[in-house]
Amino acid sequence: GNSVTQMEGPVTLSEEAFLTINCTYTATGYPSLFWYVQYPGEGLQLLLKATKADDKGSNKGFEATYRKETTSFHLEKGSVQVSDSAVYFCALPKGDDKIIFGKGTRLHILP
Amino acid sequence: EAGVAQSPRYKIIEKRQSVAFWCNPISGHATLYWYQQILGQGPKLLIQFQNNGVVDDSQLPKDRFSAERLKGVDSTLKIQPAKLEDSAVYLCASSLGSGGAYPQYFGPGTRLTVL
Numbered sequence: 001g002n003s004v005t006q007m008e009g010p011v012t013l014s015e016e017a018f019l020t021i022n023c024t025y026t027a028t029g030y031p032s033l034f035w036y037v038q039y040p041g042e043g044l045q046l047l048l049k050a051t052k053a054d055d056k057g058s059n060k061g062f063e064a065t066y067r068k069e070t071t072s073f074h075l076e077k078g079s080v081q082v083s084d085s086a087v088y089f090c091a092l093p094k095g096d097d098k099i100i101f102g103k104g105t106r107l108h109i110l111p
Numbered sequence: 112e113a114g115v116a117q118s119p120r121y122k123i124i125e126k127r128q129s130v131a132f133w134c135n136p137i138s139g140h141a142t143l144y145w146y147q148q149i150l151g152q153g154p155k156l157l158i159q160f161q162n163n164g165v166v167d168d169s170q171l172p173k174d175r176f177s178a179e180r181l182k183g184v185d186s187t188l189k190i191q192p193a194k195l196e197d198s199a200v201y202l203c204a205s206s207l208g209s210g211g212a213y214p215q216y217f218g219p220g221t222r223l224t225v226l
Contacts, residue, residue, distance in 0.1 A: 034214075043115070043202055043217030044154070089153055097142075097166060097209035101153035 002027045006090045006102035013080055014110050021075040021105045023064075023090035033057075033066055033073040034091040036101070044089065047075075082109045113137065115218035117203050123224045129191040132221045136184070136205030142166075144215065145178055145188050146202040154202055160186065161209060190223075198225045 007022040025033065032051045036044040048057035050066035050073065057064050062077045075088060090102040116135040124130050136143050141162050146154035157176065158168040163183035171178070175194070180186040190197055200222050204215040 041219065043117075043204075043219045044215075045217065046214040049214070091153075097159065097161075098156060099215060100156075103151070103153045 002031065002092055002094045002100060004090050004092055004100065004102045006088075006105055008103070009087075009106035010108055011105060012108040012110065015082055016079045017109075019075070019077040019080045019084075019107070021088055021090075021107070023073045023075065023102065025071050025073065025090075025092055027071075027092060030066075030068060031093045033064070034099070035062070035064055035073070035075050036089040036091055038087045038089065038104070040086070047088070080107075080109050082111050085109045115203055115205055115216055117201075117218035117221055119221055120219060121222050121224075123226065124193055125226050126195055127192040129189065130193055130223065131187050131189045132201050132203075132223075134186045134188070134203030134218060136186070136203070137216055140205035140207055140216070141183075142206045142209045142213070143180055143186050144202075144204040144206075145186070146204065148200045148202055148220070150199070157188070159209070166209065193223075193225045195225050198223055 003026045034049045035047040037047045038044045048059040050057040053068040055066045064075045087104045087106045089104045094100045143160045145157045148154045157171045158178045159166040160180040163180050178188045200220040202220045204217045206213040206215045
């Protein structure tokens with residue numbers, strides 16, 4: 001069945017550093033792929049998505065490219081800010097009506 | 112547009128007590144989900160409703176957990192009796208439809224502590 005694996009945290013970076021959070025998936029076919037973000041004290045929010053191979057999702061300076069060759073959907077940002085401190089979840093559909101989430105990667109950005 | 116509302120935000124109870132959580136989804140969203148998020152883990156789906164019908168409750172511990180969505184709008188999730196391992200954040204989410212084509216919108220969650 002479909003599954004997703006993401007790098008364990010926490011990840012601690014200084015402000016303006018380059019960010020990569022790795023995510024790899026196992027899936028039948030080519031499902032949509034998602035990154036969700038959970039800011040402290042809040043629920044999850046959809047950050048970006050890609051619906052087919054080679055698509056690039058982007059939002060708030062974050063990007064992720066759907067790479068079928070490496071079954072990856074790594075999250076990147078060129079220059080992180082303190083306000084990006086949150087937990088990031090990679091996710092993909094399972095079956096026709098569910099989404100499954102990775103374990104989450106906590107990101108700390110130091111000023 | 113109002114988001115998904117949940118209450119209470121925090122609840123502390125002793126084991127063997129009962130507790131109920133409430134969720135009001137985004138207006139017009141047919142699909143409603145309850146997730147359990149244990150500290151350090153991703154959300155785990157407990158139950159999924161399509162309108163007022165249950166689509167999937169395979170991960171719901173039915174000996175102690177119950178949920179309903181009367182009239183296909185608001186939903187309540189109940190735990191009776193609670194165990195220590197039920198300590199978690201309970202997230203409600205809604206979407207226009209089900210599956211990967213429809214993003215899920217999450218509420219802020221209810222943090223449950225069982226002592």
